[in-house]
Amino acid sequence: MSTPSRQMSLIAFMQAQNCSNYVGSWRHPSSMSDFMSPAYYQRIARTLEDAKFDMAFFDDRLAMPDIYGKDHRDTVANGIRAVKLDPSVVLMTMAAATSRLGLGATYSTTYYEPYHVARLFATLDLMTGGRVAWNVVTSLNNSEAENFGYEEHLEHDLRYDRADEFMEVVTGHWDSWEDDALLLDKTGEGRFADPDKVHRLDHVGNYFRSKGPLTVPRSAQGHPVLLQAGQSGRGMAFAARWAELVFASYPSLEAGRKQYEFLKSAIAKAGRNPDTVKVAPAVKVIVADTAEQAREQYELTAALAKPIDSLALLCEVLNVDFSARPYDLPFTDEELAAVSWQSLRDKVIAKTGKKNPSVRDFVEGSGRGTLKEGPTFVGTASQVADEMQEWFEHACDGFVVSATRVPGSYEDFARLVVPELQRRGLFRREYPGNTLRDTLGVSRPAVHAWRPNAGSRRAA
Template sequence: MVSSISRSMSLIAFLQAQNCSNYVGSWRHPRSMSDFLTPDYFQRIARTLEAARFDMAFFDDRLAMPEIYGRSPDLAVCNGIRSVKMDPTVVLMAMAMATTHLGLGATYSTTYYEPFHVARLFATLDQMSRGRVAWNIVTSLNDSEAANFGRATHLGHDERYDRADEFLEIVTQMWTAWEHDALIMDKSTGRFADPAKVHRTDYSGEFFTVDGTFTVPQSPQGHPVLLQAGSSGRGMSFAGRWADVVFTAFKNKDLGAAQYRKIKQAVADAGRDPGQVSVTPAVGVIVAETPEQVAEKERVLRGLATQADGLALLCETLNVDFGDRPVDQPFTDDELAKMSWQGLRDRVLTASGTPNPSVADFVRYSGRGTLDEGGMFIGTPEQVADQMEEWFDTCCDGFVLAAGEVPGSYEDFARLVVPVLQRRGLVKRDYAGATLRENLGLSIPTRRTSESATGRPAQVSA
């Protein structure tokens, strides 16, 4: 199968700075490494990904242990359900020191941090990596995260996105506060920088008031690439306005094609070029040289999942305790409306065919904690490449590769599938440039003023 599309397929690895991959059962796999508290663990993955010409690896993250189920951390701690969560930005830099081209992204919340903190952190990471960093924007999900930051409850869904809009307006202004040629550094005259090219951020909105001058000049790529995974109506609008790469999930190409059109339309509705935004669904890959080896790999991987994994992760992302609820009791309309991750809720509503699903329905149709939450490509190298090419021609611009075992899933994909994709002209044989934006085909952002989420103008003064 040869694609008629000349664009390059983006390859992104989905990582966690913790004891497992996004597939909780991965730590139980006999081949998975257990030295996740060392830099060696992540640097080995980074070298594998760079050798395979992955565009980027990014770290998903949450700011609390999965402890909504039963209002206790015991289930997560006992079963290793994402019970370790290190700061991904620190791990990111360990990987950056072991590579020269691989893009590296980290998740940071707009709900529990402040704009200046995030702006300075990611601008510094971008400088220290020579322009290879991305920020995965999240609004956080549950009351456990709120409690870790001294808050009684979590903000409502739409309010979180309203705050995030203002947050991004401020951060992107800060990132472009120093023009590209602001630095002079003329020792003979003692002139360090041109004050006319260093701009002040003067912002007043509903959630933030900022009046100051940013302290980090622009990196070689202008500023970090922006990732976002909004899938609800409000979240998709946010992604359409801000994201360079939209991270999503769907189980088949028909559902994916509809989602792809919606995301691209959201980008166009925000007055941006849809061609400058990549849509990349998360997929799992099980690949081996022969069908018999494939079947055995799949058998072992599927056997790693437990019911506890799904229950803990569902409660975490929906911000609902399933612990004392009858499994067949339907959720009321009011209960459904209060669920935190509305995109996941909506996928279960669609898949189950009922307007009021139960706990059993969420466990069955969400796929949380199993290999079946997103798309799965299973087969020999040629068969996996065929499946990826079919999706690429239909419903996406690339893929976020989720690992069933670490680092084995990445190594198998790099060794077996990438060469096939390269022969078909779908994946690059070498990096296009030194920065992440160059390798993703994105332009360097320019400085702009914008409207705040509340409609009040955000001013930029020289």
């Protein structure tokens, strides 16, 4: 069998919390419950590295899902992402147990400062030998705003306008040190670094002012890989400008084909080579030695979901309290325009065919909190690999694999699916290099030329 010209990327979708992305996963009888210990995350990390996964990355929110009923009691009682650890710290516990696995963490452009994020991720990248990625998000609800001293969150497009400038500042600081700036000359002139190759940013913009230079030199991979999951019109434009790996959401293969083509076209229109940007949709995989066993596991897992899971999670991402609203009352145009996660709103409208959906439509149309949210590949290794291969050949560059029980989902995938993908020549048998960029096949960024007015917002 000839080796395909492309090989897929595999990314594990992680949560530094009491459940996986499927919130009912903590209820599964085989899910481990030591999620507040380093051993929990290190076991997963070793499993993923042994299977030659590209990366594990952590999703995050800066508040409990407490908008439903304006109370956290249901969230806590039902374990709906009630525990959320800082992903950057958990990332380092996994780094300590691995040497090649890429590691990504979500950090918000809405409630953190650019210099802090630039310094944090540059340091993480150095301490892991160039294996870190930053999942760039704009926070989306009032609970997050209130945790940081604000009364309400920013409007959707304004969050992205601010995020664009945030990225300019962060990437500008990452360019503070040229690659050969550090000298460590102990015997010659005794110079630590070349001051002509360490630069101040002197950024003055609409939202931020930041002087620099950054105090962290460049890493082996230049700077962290940039992940982004923008699915709305404004979010997709942001991803097309900045992302090196796009975390996508496909409701079906046919929809994925269209979205993949649209994303690649948007990247080209942004002046970038679309072949250098990976697009990976999220999928759940339930695999077993026989199809019957896989179906039994699916039925058991599906039964773990509760109605409150869906309601709490929808309220969290839409920034709307459903608790006092009639279940079948349509939302007005004004109410729909104000929801936070616009791509989810658009998905529900498209799926239900209703211009003004109700709470019922959001629950049933989104599948939020259930196995119906996004694709779930169920079957034997060969059956799962068949579906993955078809998607890979027509609609994506890899997959973000989301667990339905931990660590069993990752261990089953590593034991059964990875060898089948390798047999077909669709996935690597060894890591190609040391950094995450080596693994992803994403080029090392060059330092931007330093000159007066370099960049759209850098001062002279």
